[in-house]
Amino acid sequence: xxxxxxxxxxxxxxxxxxxxxxxxxxxxxxxxxxxxxxxxxxxxxxxxxxxxxxxxxxxxxxxxxxxxxxxxxxxxxxxxxxxxxxxxxxxxxxxxxxxxxxxxxxxxxxxxxxxxxxxxxxxxxxxxxxxxxxxxxxxxxxxxxxxxxxxxxxxxxxxxxxxxxxxxxxxxxxxxxxxxxxxxxxxxxxxxxxxxxxxxxxxxxxxxxxxxxxxxxxxxxxxxxxxxxxxxxxxxxxxxxxxxxxxxxxxxxxxxxxxxxxxxxxxxxxxxxxxxxxxxxxxxxx
Numbered sequence: 020x021x022x023x024x025x026x027x028x029x030x031x032x033x034x035x036x037x038x039x040x041x042x043x044x045x046x047x048x049x050x051x052x053x054x055x056x057x058x059x060x061x062x063x064x065x066x067x068x069x070x071x072x073x074x075x076x077x078x079x080x081x082x083x084x085x086x087x088x089x090x091x092x093x094x095x096x097x098x099x100x101x102x103x104x105x106x107x108x109x110x111x112x113x114x115x116x117x118x119x120x121x122x123x124x125x126x127x128x129x130x131x132x133x134x135x136x137x138x139x140x141x142x143x144x145x146x147x148x149x150x151x152x153x154x155x156x157x158x159x160x161x162x163x164x165x166x167x168x169x170x171x172x173x174x175x176x177x178x179x180x181x182x183x184x185x186x187x188x189x190x191x192x193x194x195x196x197x198x199x200x201x202x203x204x205x206x207x208x209x210x211x212x213x214x215x216x217x218x219x220x221x222x223x224x225x226x227x228x229x230x231x232x233x234x235x236x237x238x239x240x241x242x243x244x245x246x247x248x249x250x251x252x253x254x255x256x257x258x259x260x261x262x263x264x265x266x267x268x269x270x271x272x273x274x275x276x277x278x279x280x281x282x283x284x285x286x287x288x289x290x291x292x293x294x295x296x297x298x299x300x301x302x303x304x305x
Contacts, residue, residue, distance in 0.1 A: 020056075021041070021043050021044035022040070022056060022060050025040040025041040025060075025063050025067070026063045030217060032070070032213050032218020032219070033213070034071055034218065037063075037067050038067065041060060041064050041067065044056075054090065054091055055091060055094060058084050058087035058091065058097065061084035061087060062100075062104065064080050065078075065081035065083075065084055066081070068080060069104070069108045069219075070218065070222075071219070072219070072220055072221050074112050077108055078105070078112075081101060081105045082105070085098060085105065088101055096134075099124075099125045099128060099141075103140045103141060103144055106118040106119075106121035106122045106144045107147065110148055110151050111151075111221055115148045115151050115152055118144065122141045122144035125141035125144075126138055129141060135171060136169075136174070138168055139168035139177060140177060142165040142168060143184065146159075146161030146165060149188075153191075155188045155193075156188075162185045162188060163185070165181050166185075175208065175211070178208070179209055182204055182208065183201075183202070183205040183216065185201050186198050186199075186204075186205055186229065187202075187225065187228075187229040189201060189233075190229040190232040190236075191229065195233040195236035195237050195242075196241070199234075199242045199245030199249065200246070202246055203245065203246035203249025203250040204249035204250060205249075206250060207252075207253035
């Protein structure tokens, strides 16, 4: 499916290819039975715009997608996933109160139904809010809580994202040395599946802010030593469980953000995505 391909490419930071896939997907005439596909397409297009720094377009597309999801009562999970996307956007537009409301909505509902995957992202989002509000100790606590919630499933994107968050927060509220190690591990983990921080300049700028602080404390030589140490855990072929244990993080987190979304949509599995890449995604549609 073209939308699936567009999602994978968006998460990898390949927005040019994602744009091509999503444009072609958007040209397909959708029927009433394709409501989920239409909403999912708008969601991914909004996510792509967000990572590109096109915040107004991102908000328009994401809020439109949310309205569409809300018309599909049996897919509440997709609406909550989008609320996480929208909450992250508001963190970068200095609207942290709106972001908090969205993340808390997801967190509260996840607690009620006993859903850990979405809750882990909601808690991560609250940690991102805390970071943006310069409440760094809260960011550390919430980031650690998010990792603990991931013990029963695999999610490489989410684990990498939280590792970066913890590295940022450690630079201000904890240990500059630990910050450098975490940043090194996160950097190597991003490279395992795509561009750094979705290839998004505003995400990368946030990392640079905290990296600068850690470098200031440690000095360039010690920072690079610690950063290399973190990256070495990944380069050595350790599993994410082993990396997590080595870095005193939560265990049993590896991969699954894309697959989890697709599974919830009843769409492609990993080998089918790989086949789509091999075939460039052409000639397929919903």
